Amino acid sequence: MLFRQLFDPQSSTYTYLLADSAFREALLIDPVFEQARRDAALVDELGLKLAWTLETHVHADHVTGAWLLREKLGSRIAVSASSSAEGADTYLKPHDKISFGKRSLEARSTPGHTAGCTTYVLDDRSMAFTGDALHIRGCGRTDFQGGDARTLFHSVREQIFSLPDRCLLYPGHDYRGLTVTSVGEEKLFNPRLAESIGEGDFVGYMTHLGLPHPKQIDVAVPANLRCGKPPTVTAADPDWAPLTYTFAGIWEVQPHWLEEHLRDVQIVDVREPDEFNGPLGHVPGAVLIPLGTLQGKSEGLSKEEPVVTVCRSGARSAQATVLLAKAGFDRVANLSGGMLRWRAQRYAVEGGSE
Numbered sequence: 001m002l003f004r005q006l007f008d009p010q011s012s013t014y015t016y017l018l019a020d021s022a023f024r025e026a027l028l029i030d031p032v033f034e035q036a037r038r039d040a041a042l043v044d045e046l047g048l049k050l051a052w053t054l055e056t057h058v059h060a061d062h063v064t065g066a067w068l069l070r071e072k073l074g075s076r077i078a079v080s081a082s083s084s085a086e087g088a089d090t091y092l093k094p095h096d097k098i099s100f101g102k103r104s105l106e107a108r109s110t111p112g113h114t115a116g117c118t119t120y121v122l123d124d125r126s127m128a129f130t131g132d133a134l135h136i137r138g139c140g141r142t143d144f145q146g147g148d149a150r151t152l153f154h155s156v157r158e159q160i161f162s163l164p165d166r167c168l169l170y171p172g173h174d175y176r177g178l179t180v181t182s183v184g185e186e187k188l189f190n191p192r193l194a195e196s197i198g199e200g201d202f203v204g205y206m207t208h209l210g211l212p213h214p215k216q217i218d219v220a221v222p223a224n225l226r227c228g229k230p231p232t233v234t235a236a237d238p239d240w241a242p243l244t245y246t247f248a249g250i251w252e253v254q255p256h257w258l259e260e261h262l263r264d265v266q267i268v269d270v271r272e273p274d275e276f277n278g279p280l281g282h283v284p285g286a287v288l289i290p291l292g293t294l295q296g297k298s299e300g301l302s303k304e305e306p307v308v309t310v311c312r313s314g315a316r317s318a319q320a321t322v323l324l325a326k327a328g329f330d331r332v333a334n335l336s337g338g339m340l341r342w343r344a345q346r347y348a349v350e351g352g353s354e
C-alpha cells in the first residue's frame with residue numbers, strides 16, 4: 001500500500017492519501033480546498049487514479065477539496081449518512097466499506113465532535129483515521145455542530161480503543177506538529193480520555209475548554225454542507241496557456257507551447273550573464289534578469305503580458321515564479337526543463353553553440 005500524510009499549514013489539517021500500489025487506485029481522506037491542486041498533482045505524478053474522497057466530518061475550520069477534486073479528477077465523494085451534507089455520491093452508514101484496489105476502509109461512527117463524525121479503519125486494522133474524534137493526546141472540541149462530550153467519550157472508548165493497541169492513529173489535525181500515535185499510547189497517555197479517566201472527568205474537562213470559535217466557521221460549514229462546492233465560482237485555473245501544476249507548487253509551461261507563442265509573453269532568463277551568453281544560448285527574445293537581482297528589477301516587466309521564466313534546468317526559474325507572484329504578477333509560469341530541455345528538443349536559440 002502507498003501512504004502519504006499531507007498537511008495544510010493554514011488550518012493545521014492532515015489529508016491522507018492511500019493507494020493500492022498494484023491497482024494504482026487511490027483515495028484521499030479530508031482533502032482541503034486550497035490544497036486540491038497540490039493533491040491532484042501528487043496523484044498524477046504517482047500515476048494513480050483517484051477513486052474517492054472521504055470526509056471524517058463536516059469541518060468548521062476549512063473547506064473540503066472534495067468537490068474541486070471531483071471536478072478535476074472525477075473522484076467520487078463519500079460522507080457519513082449522518083453528516084447532513086448534500087451533493088455526495090455515497091452516504092456511508094456504520095460498518096460500510098470503501099474499496100480502493102484490493103484494499104478497503106471500514107467506516108465507524110464516532111460522533112461527539114460533530115453528530116456525523118466517522119473514523120476510517122484500514123482492512124488489517126493497522127491504521128485508523130480518527131478525524132477530530134481523537135487527536136494526539138487530545139480530542140476535538142464538543143461545543144458546536146451537534147457536539148456532545150458524553151457521546152464523544154463513548155465513541156472513543158467503544159469504537160477506537162477497541163482496536164488493537166498497535167493500531168496507528170492518524171488525526172484530522174495537530175496544532176503542535178505531531179503526526180501519529182497509537183491506540184495503546186492514547187489509552188495510557190491521553191490527558192482527557194486515557195483508560196484511567198472517568199466519563200464525568202472527561203465531561204468536566206470538555207465543558208471548560210473555553211476555545212474561541214474557528215475563524216472560518218461561517219464560511220466553512222455552509223460550504224462543507226455542499227461538499228465544498230463554491231456558491232458561484234468554478235475551479236479557476238489559469239487559462240492563458242495550457243499550464244501544468246507540479247506537486248512542488250509551481251505552474252509550468254511546456255517548450256512546444258512557448259516556441260509557438262514567443263511573441264505573446266515576456267521571457268525572463270534568470271541565469272547569470274556568462275550562462276545567458278554561453279554555449280546553451282537563450283530563448284529568442286529573452287531578457288536577462290539574474291535570480292539574485294529579480295526582486296529589484298521586476299518593475300521593468302509589464303503586468304499586462306504573461307511572464308515565462310527560464311534557467312538551465314528549471315530549478316532557479318521555478319523560484320523566480322514564486323518571487324514574481326509575490327511581486328504581484330498573476331500570470332507567471334516556469335519553462336519546464338529549462339534550457340536543457342529546450343535545446344534537447346531542438347528549438348531555436350539566440351547565441352550559443354551547436
Ligand SMILES: N[C@@H](CCC(=O)N[C@@H](CS)C(=O)NCC(=O)O)C(=O)O
Nearest residue numbers: 060061132139140141213214215216
Ligand atoms: N484556531 C483554530 C481553531 C480550530 C478548532 O477549533 N479546531 C477544532 C477542530 S475543527 C478542535 O476541535 N480543536 C481542538 C483544540 O483546539 O484543542 C481556527 O480558528 O481554525
Ligand SMILES: [Fe+2]
Nearest residue numbers: 059060132140
Ligand atoms: Fe473538526
